[in-house]
Amino acid sequence: MSTLTLPDIDLDHEVTVDPAKSWQTTVWDDPVNLMSYVSRVFRDYFGFTHEKAEELMLAVHNEGRAIVATGAREQMELHVQAMHGYGLWATVDQAAT
Template structure:
């Protein structure tokens, strides 16, 4: 008789749990992209309103979007980053999700 501890089924379950753990602990970034539609003041207002950033931080991130074409505005677990991207879309901003390096 084979013990449960040595079974392939238990090993596969452990591997799956490890994979899920790594997937959920990996940080993701919310990237906001420049667009020709939204005013810079509006973009800064969105960052202050949604993320709760100070005027200075929101302004700095907005300028980065404007000058460099994109800015990482938040990072965290995948589920939260997905919610943030969806929220940015709700405000009319172009945003994507990417794995943090």
């Protein structure tokens, strides 16, 4: 029988989370969804105007991604889940400082 030795772990290490830090929901381009569908999802879910939805959809199409929302992490995670429900590719990332 052998003995497994684990490294010492500092359990007193503090992790600081800054609640003021913003997070963002990014929607990514994909080869499946039509541009008109992406624009409609942005209007229906986020309540964007037609013009804003088209602008963001074109950013997704032309630049490969668009940041569609910024705020608290929990809310951004809900947005990502909703985008996945619509069949869109989306992620949560910490906003640049």
